[in-house]
Amino acid sequence: MDKTNSLKSFKRAQSHIPGGVNSPVRAFKAVGGEPIFMQSAKGAYMHDIDGNKYIDLINSWGPMILGHGKVQIERAVIEAVKKSLSFGAPTNAEIEMAELIAHMMPSIEKVRMVNSGTEATMSAIRLGRGFTKRDKIIKFEGCYHGHGDSFLIAAGSGAATMGEPDSPGVTKGTAKDTITVPYNDLEKVREVVMENPDQIAAIILEPIAGNMGCVPPVSGYLQGLRTLCDEYGVVLIFDEVMTGFRISKAGAQQYYGVKPDLTTLGKIIGGGMPVGAYGGRADIMDMVSPSGPVYQAGTLSGNPVAMAAGLAMLKYLNENTEIYTRLETMTEYIVQGIKLNVLKLGLKYTVNSVGSMFSLFFTDEKVIDFEGAKKSDLNMFGKYFNAMLNKGIYLAPSQYETLFVSSAIDEIEADLIIQASYDSLKEI
Ligand code: PLP
Numbered sequence: 001m002d003k004t005n006s007l008k009s010f011k012r013a014q015s016h017i018p019g020g021v022n023s024p025v026r027a028f029k030a031v032g033g034e035p036i037f038m039q040s041a042k043g044a045y046m047h048d049i050d051g052n053k054y055i056d057l058i059n060s061w062g063p064m065i066l067g068h069g070k071v072q073i074e075r076a077v078i079e080a081v082k083k084s085l086s087f088g089a090p091t092n093a094e095i096e097m098a099e100l101i102a103h104m105m106p107s108i109e110k111v112r113m114v115n116s117g118t119e120a121t122m123s124a125i126r127l128g129r130g131f132t133k134r135d136k137i138i139k140f141e142g143c144y145h146g147h148g149d150s151f152l153i154a155a156g157s158g159a160a161t162m163g164e165p166d167s168p169g170v171t172k173g174t175a176k177d178t179i180t181v182p183y184n185d186l187e188k189v190r191e192v193v194m195e196n197p198d199q200i201a202a203i204i205l206e207p208i209a210g211n212m213g214c215v216p217p218v219s220g221y222l223q224g225l226r227t228l229c230d231e232y233g234v235v236l237i238f239d240e241v242m243t244g245f246r247i248s249k250a251g252a253q254q255y256y257g258v259k260p261d262l263t264t265l266g267k268i269i270g271g272g273m274p275v276g277a278y279g280g281r282a283d284i285m286d287m288v289s290p291s292g293p294v295y296q297a298g299t300l301s302g303n304p305v306a307m308a309a310g311l312a313m314l315k316y317l318n319e320n321t322e323i324y325t326r327l328e329t330m331t332e333y334i335v336q337g338i339k340l341n342v343l344k345l346g347l348k349y350t351v352n353s354v355g356s357m358f359s360l361f362f363t364d365e366k367v368i369d370f371e372g373a374k375k376s377d378l379n380m381f382g383k384y385f386n387a388m389l390n391k392g393i394y395l396a397p398s399q400y401e402t403l404f405v406s407s408a409i410d411e412i413e414a415d416l417i418i419q420a421s422y423d424s425l426k427e428i
Pocket of ligand 1: 061116117118119121144145146147157206210211239240241242266267276
């Protein structure tokens, strides 16, 4: 595979961009090799600047549920651009977006738009603190909630990939208010809540973890957290930046039947444009400025182009809910294919999946938390990643990231993925 142009671009990028990339995992540091620079994408495929094409299993880290270049989204964006790139004043599109989110995800009575998932989670914990008048939050090892200071403690995703789950630059003062506990261990959370009476403002988690690889909640876990939060007056925040509108029409909360107090949303509701949002119970959301005292603002929040893209995407999902069955069936087909490959080759690796998210871990043990995910052989993952890349399958360049299937992936692509996976596993 010719990578000449990508190599040239990466060299050039490093002169004026730290590490040559604008988000760390993109640098391929964890898997060896240099990043591929992209030129265009359509449907299930991305095309790089050397003319190679790849079946995309990252989908811009989640939002391209419908694949790339969906006509309805493109048209909506073009129409919006013609009217204005940004007003900095309210628009009807923002109301439409809020109404549609509240309709699709009924736990959200009121919602505030922001510009990224990081902003959404930062704002949600500030709100949780303002509402409860308490300082501490609980997060889970290996969960990633963006790069806000309070979350860069035992964080997954790029932070774990770069070996910096606790980032320099986060003050001890901030860190002391974030308590981390293992994912999927209800007893441990209960202990922490009881050891810190009247101090825990919020519990924030990915209801399906995607940032330590795909790790679904064990049976009863989310329900148990709900009960615990009710008992101790703690605000339960589901970070559905990855799972909202992907796992089901109303995200993981509908899939598992558990209602959080607040939900954070991100990239998905922008259909590929930079967007985030947080929302939930009206009595909590009414604490947000200007209706309440908890300050939060944004010059470009509710940007009309981003709203147009997100609305087109959410409307499509709302009107075509059969897509979720299709996504799940296709993912299951791929997952079963990979499991069979592993078996045929006499290997014993673990495959986790739920909805249209899945991960292959290079360990024979069950993976239900970050400790389990860390047992995966990262050297093998790096080799597998590169073998797949050379066969035209674009995986997330880190073990600590889930893969995403889009509705543009058909049986043809699924079979290519399964075959490439077999050949790659054999090769490495
Ligand atoms: N929360 C979760 C669950 C995420 O996966 C991410 C990003 O991947 C974020 C928050 C942060 O979102 P952003 O990168 O848009 O700031």
